[in-house]
Amino acid sequence: MASGDRKMVPAAPGEHGTVPPVFEPRFQDTFEQLLRWRRDVRHFDPTPLDAGLVERILDAACLSPSVGNSQPWRFVSVEAPATRAAITANFERANADALAGYSGARAERYATLKLSGLRDAPTHLAVFCDESTEQGHGLGKATMPETLRYSAVLAVHTLWLAARSHGIGVGWVSILDPHAAARTLAVPEHWALVAYLCIGRPLSDSDTPELERLGWQDRTARCRQVLRR
Numbered sequence: 001m002a003s004g005d006r007k008m009v010p011a012a013p014g015e016h017g018t019v020p021p022v023f024e025p026r027f028q029d030t031f032e033q034l035l036r037w038r039r040d041v042r043h044f045d046p047t048p049l050d051a052g053l054v055e056r057i058l059d060a061a062c063l064s065p066s067v068g069n070s071q072p073w074r075f076v077s078v079e080a081p082a083t084r085a086a087i088t089a090n091f092e093r094a095n096a097d098a099l100a101g102y103s104g105a106r107a108e109r110y111a112t113l114k115l116s117g118l119r120d121a122p123t124h125l126a127v128f129c130d131e132s133t134e135q136g137h138g139l140g141k142a143t144m145p146e147t148l149r150y151s152a153v154l155a156v157h158t159l160w161l162a163a164r165s166h167g168i169g170v171g172w173v174s175i176l177d178p179h180a181a182a183r184t185l186a187v188p189e190h191w192a193l194v195a196y197l198c199i200g201r202p203l204s205d206s207d208t209p210e211l212e213r214l215g216w217q218d219r220t221a222r223c224r225q226v227l228r229r
Contacts, residue, residue: 041169060162068136121198127165169202
């Protein structure tokens, strides 16, 4: 069935009388394109982003779902050159350790990868999970406390999609010592680092992940596997 032939179901008023929007087939197709073009970016134009745009992207991230409506995400804008230099040094140490874990052709391939945009991205954003938050009153996390961090990850994903919708790229730097990064950023002890993000306009775009283009790892059909019980 072509997208224009999809049956539309009128929206019904919500519990409080508000009418939810109807997301038409054209929007659905565009949203799928957004998912395909949300790529991890490591090559940035260093031109600063408009502060209002960054705030809008953060506002979108805060619309994310969270366990017990706890909203445990905490954002740190990393701006001081000395602080950025310390984070970059952290990455370089962790990256050297990671390289030492490979051998042969895989080590050679790893050494050629550009794994961060720390030096070029105009905006650096650290995302933490406040694991002592009283918001949500503990609802939903008694048996799975890790859902607090999962909630912060959802905020990262929402931020990523919002950024991409504005033509902004995001790179997730995971090769870091998280405890050292937290000390560098002088955050409360009960905040756990979830993501360190480089944000800016990408120098080039592709709907194929860079690690796939460079031969590190292809996407596989196994990610779509559904077990039935």
